[in-house]
Amino acid sequence: MKITRVSVYQVDLPLHEGTYKWSGGKSVEVFDSTVVQLETDAGVTGFGEVCPLGPFYLPSYAAGARAGMAELAPHLIGMDPTETTAVNRRLDAALKGHPYVKSAIDMACWDILGKVAGLPVCTLLGGRYGDDFVLYRAISQQSPEEMAANIVGYREQGYRRFQLKVGGDPDTDIARIRAASQVLEPGDKLIADANTGWLMHEAARVVRAVRDIDVYIEQPCASYEECLAIRRRTDHPFVMDESIDSVEVLLRGRADLAMDVVNLKISKLGGLTKARQARDLCASLGIAMTIEDAWGGDIVTAAISHLAHSTPPELLFTSTDFNSYVTVSTAEGAPQRENGRMSASQAPGLGITPRMEVLGDPVFVHNGA
Template sequence: MSEIYNCRFIAASILDAYSPVKREILKITKISAFQVDLPLKEGAYSWHIHTYSSFDSTIVVVETDEGLVGYGETCPLGPAYLPAFAEGARAGLKKISAGLIGEDPCQLGKINQRMDELLNGHPYVKSAIDMACWDILGKATGQPVYNLLGGLLQENVTLFKVVSRQAPEQMAKKIAHYQEQGFRQFQMKVGSDANLDIERIFAVSTALRTGNVLAADANTGWRQHEALRVAKAIRDIDIYLEQPCLTYEECQVVRAHTDHPMILDECMADVGTLIRGYNDKAMDVVNLKINRVGGITKAKQFRDLCVTMGVIVTIEDTWGCEIATSAIAHLAHSTPKGMHFQSSAFHEYHSIEVATGGPVVENGYMKASSEPGLGVSVNSEALGKPIFSIAVS
């Protein structure tokens, strides 16, 4: 009987520690949005046909009546990558923020339901609010977000390093340099010209050390016939093919004609497509982007379904600073190691620090803060003045 009592006592203590009943009901009193440019350390980032020297990010600050503050971020990868753009994110945030004043940020299901009532679609807009609310929930319960997402299932998060699209010899030099920094998994950007991309893949794969992992990411850039030509030309190279074509159907045709493992990314916009891909055996790895699915809440649903179905998952976002990278790290930390392929540390690509407390990067891995919430604190000088602030009247 004493053993049963002890088990019940321990279980009750755990539930008590996480129970929302223990905290006061919080209310959102103010939502502010800030625009921040994220300049690239290497001067430019190129993929498919696009090249940028910086990315336009929107930082959201959600304040509560009890003084707890949460931080979120949405950073589309330019206006032509996905159906999302930075100015649209800020317009959408301004549209929904007034309707969230007075809501409890810790009631994440209700927050997401309310955002859907206020704005149909536009998940990249809602992602920043949802992220900030998870940050508040962690602070309200005294827990790092990874504990709330399932616990610390892996101590260190495996990273991949992006090899930006350049001339073949330049890309080969870059991957050699990144390997010296301790990175072992890489995503090389292709998708602009099939003939040159074949040269790029041969050059970069030659510089790859034995045992390291390489993916050729076309970011939807090849036509179906071009992707088939590339796949045939690189048949004997140990490499992953990532989102070779624009549509799910085109990618399926390519998969049927290659032995290379397939990663699907841009076409994996929701759990419905994920289930379709699972049933069709359309991919070996799926890329989950927090911003694309609408925030941490929906990303957790997507991740949990991947784990249940046995689909290996890359966890990342479209782009971002320390805030978005922290959200990536917390979701990855709470993913079973065998089900997690790799993640991104976007804040390492920038020449400015928007927030302190971002994940620590070392030898090809990152580790999130164990502080409550996301563990980040914004730099007010980097944020500047808000684009808008909506508060209790």
């Protein structure tokens, strides 16, 4: 089997809530998502998606994803997409860094592999654990009272894990965490996610001020070293996210006991192949995980669901359902939230069928000519 054509699409994903806000005044109203289609000489087609959280979150941006794919497309023609490791080695040799660019391509290869094998991707990633898995809901940055009210509303939809977007003024963030904690019920989990937004002295103030509250502290500062310093000053359970962008840093974090939970974003690591490697390493080391991505629609959500559903449940801290945040559906068969939980499709591959009328015309096509 050989890849014969690479097509790339752009699609806007507006938010149900109108805007999504997090640390440093950052916000997004419409997400710019990129979908890649790989066609083969065997008539099997695979799809993948990458959707950066704007150009100011991780070192990634939507136009860069498409430019990078145009650079990589000629290197894909003639490759066997079912040989995912070989494809990844070719991509890494052709373009240094830029893992997010490669993520959707790798995702599409897994979609093809599953279809050829007649198996859902979660089976190929290690097997399906149970009937479903737990989700969290991100609480966009607002006033303390509004964020607490949103937690109450989302609990009515079945969520029990809430990621509170903080990382702003420390006094306001302390009030946000306290207001949120007051509406929690037994069994709920609260994560205060600063998204690198605090300086060290601010983070130190916050963790000291909320010492009496059962809350996870997530990525308080920009650098690994700063986060580690705050980790050593608090007894709160600690989550690392933005700093963990490779297996090498993950191993360093384990050696330093830098975190209790790690967030594994598929595109940050470069696709399902490398995310599975990091997931399996975390499982061997006993590190709990949130399985997710930077953002995305139906296709990214499907990929997340397969990686999450194939993760041992005692090590899966939580996962996410990005397609429920946006107003546009790009694929049929995508997993849907049910009472705060989700399950991966049992159909072959990712289990999705893109809505080509939504994707529209490709922004570019490469067929080796």
